[in-house]
Amino acid sequence: MKTDPATMQIIMAIVPKLRAFAISLSGNVDRADDLVQETLMRAIANIDSFEPGTNMQAWLFTILRNRFRSEYRKRRREVEDADGHYTDSLISQPEQTSKLEYKELRVALDKLPSDQREALILVGASGFSYEEAAAICGCAVGTIKSRVNRARNRLATELDVKSVEDFGPDRNTRAVLAANERR
Amino acid sequence: MNSNEAVAGAKPKSGGLDRQVQAKIGQQLRAMYDNVVDQGVPDRFAELLKKLDGAQGASKTEEESR
Numbered sequence: 019m020k021t022d023p024a025t026m027q028i029i030m031a032i033v034p035k036l037r038a039f040a041i042s043l044s045g046n047v048d049r050a051d052d053l054v055q056e057t058l059m060r061a062i063a064n065i066d067s068f069e070p071g072t073n074m075q076a077w078l079f080t081i082l083r084n085r086f087r088s089e090y091r092k093r094r095r096e097v098e099d100a101d102g103h104y105t106d107s108l109i110s111q112p113e114q115t116s117k118l119e120y121k122e123l124r125v126a127l128d129k130l131p132s133d134q135r136e137a138l139i140l141v142g143a144s145g146f147s148y149e150e151a152a153a154i155c156g157c158a159v160g161t162i163k164s165r166v167n168r169a170r171n172r173l174a175t176e177l178d179v180k181s182v183e184d185f186g187p188d189r190n191t192r193a194v195l196a197a198n199e200r201r
Numbered sequence: 202m203n204s205n206e207a208v209a210g211a212k213p214k215s216g217g218l219d220r221q222v223q224a225k226i227g228q229q230l231r232a233m234y235d236n237v238v239d240q241g242v243p244d245r246f247a248e249l250l251k252k253l254d255g256a257q258g259a260s261k262t263e264e265e266s267r
Contacts, residue, residue, distance in 0.1 A: 021254050033246050038237035042230075055249060062253040120233045123226070142227055143234035174222045 057082040126176035137165035
């Protein structure tokens with residue numbers, strides 16, 4: 019029997035969100051789209067294990083998240099001696115996460131440990147509750163909460179530092195002015 | 202959105218600048234995310250789903266006819 023058309027409609031409607039999640043996680047559109055494709059293939063093949071009435075979006079996100087985690091671990095091992103070049107190649111793709119205004123955020127996101135990054139994205143961008151995010155990541159609600167908090171604080175530090183740097187020229191100008199006044 | 206504010210509000214030790222940065226982060230994170238969501242379903246996936254659904258129907262029918 020073919021998959022119920024209503025179920026296919028629901029899955030189709032979630033695809034844009036799956037892509038957003040995958041791109042936010044990986045920072046790379048091509049890789050994200052491959053992840054989405056694998057997720058959809060896996061989901062359709064295992065559609066019988068989806069419990070009707072439960073959250074389809076959470077189910078699909080769980081599949082994608084697990085694919086990403088296992089692939090991430092595998093690639094990490096492969097490029098261990100490349101030391102950092104892997105991350106560079108992920109974030110240097112132009113127009114990937116597109117707009118320049120997100121670049122600072124993207125760089126800061128990529129500096130987060132992956133468990134903090136996924137927790138922050140699920141709660142802060144995808145709009146899942148802490149409980150749903152915990153179910154997707156297979157951990158306790160308290161763990162998700164602390165990961166989200168640590169991620170927020172760390173991003174705040176990263177972006178905060180940048181904004182202080184932005185004040186640098188001003189401070190220099192002020193120093194020059196102050197030095198001139200003293201003369 | 203409200204939950205983000207609640208989290209920020211639950212941390213009185215963070216100063217005004219921190220809060221500003223936090224709000225900016227939340228906003229940018231959602232903007233970056235929604236930017237992709239707004240792109241809709243690329244043809245690649247619409248076609249894939251159609252194909253997968255068809256293939257599944259076909260293979261099941263084959264099994265049943267055996």
